[in-house]
Amino acid sequence: MDFRVLGSLSVQEDGEELAHIAGKPRQLLGLLLLNEPHRVPASSLITELWDDTPPRRATTTLQTHIFHLRAEFARRLGVTRELVAQDLLQTCEGGYQITVGESSFDLREFHRLRSLARTLCNVGDTLRAGHMLSEALGLWRGPALLDVDHGRLLRAAVAELVGARLDALVLFFDMQLDMGRHREMLGELARLVVQHPHHVELHAQFMIALYRSGHRTRALEVFDELRRSMHDEFGAAPSTRIARLWHAIRAADAAAVDANSPTSPHQVA
Secondary structure, three states: OEEEOOOOOEEEEOOEEOOOOOHHHHHHHHHHHHOOOOOEEHHHHHHHHHOOOOOOOHHHHHHHHHHHHHHHHHHHHOOOHHHHHHHOEEEEOOEEEEOOOOOEEHHHHHHHHHHHHHHHHHOOOHHHHHHHHHHHHOOOOOOOOOOOOOOHHHHHHHHHHHHHHHHHHHHHHHHHHHOOOHHHHHHHHHHHHHHOOOOHHHHHHHHHHHHHOOOHHHHHHHHHHHHHHHHHHHOOOOOHHHHHHHHHHHOOOHHHHHHOOOOOOOOOO
16 A cells, blocks of 8 residues: 655555545544554544544544544455454554555655665765655655644644654755755745745755855845844844854855855754
């Protein structure tokens, strides 16, 4: 099977969609997949579905949703509900878990490729690391679980995924800037700083790409916009490092720009 959560939720077998479900069962499936292969307690699933106001028979209703999920998979796969309960959607220790086994799973592959890229970067193989990151980022087809209702737990899990994707993007742009591909990055960085108006690393990378592309004035404006946004939202100033970058760009000191960029040296966690 092929499980996908980096975009719309999809479970396919030989190109046929299996997850023809909506509403709370789809929400349950999304949370179980984001936690795969770990168990999710029934209490957490109830919180996800009904927050702090569960119905009186919440546990029974949850069991009914799980029953329908298993029945749908069994029908689509042409197997028994018992087999689905044994191999795919399992009951365990007061909760439930999805086990995808050797099936294709875009979230698992994203984490694998991102981890491999960081390892390659740490040993200096930036070319292969860049390829790994490009492949990892290419798995995203839109916001995670974009067609699933989000309760409290899914919102937190999806926010964590957004952070992981941003970390991968920052590292990828580091490598692209190091290879002199600043012009190719301008459009994507311009879009991302609008989407993430307080993300300092993305703003620094955008400033460097602009400066190296001959847009020094615009690079200075990007810093001013970040400074105003952070002051208005948090009453705080940008980091000392990006402030030094601003001074270097203002002085048109290319060596100082390189010394104060996020790409020199690599900061790889």
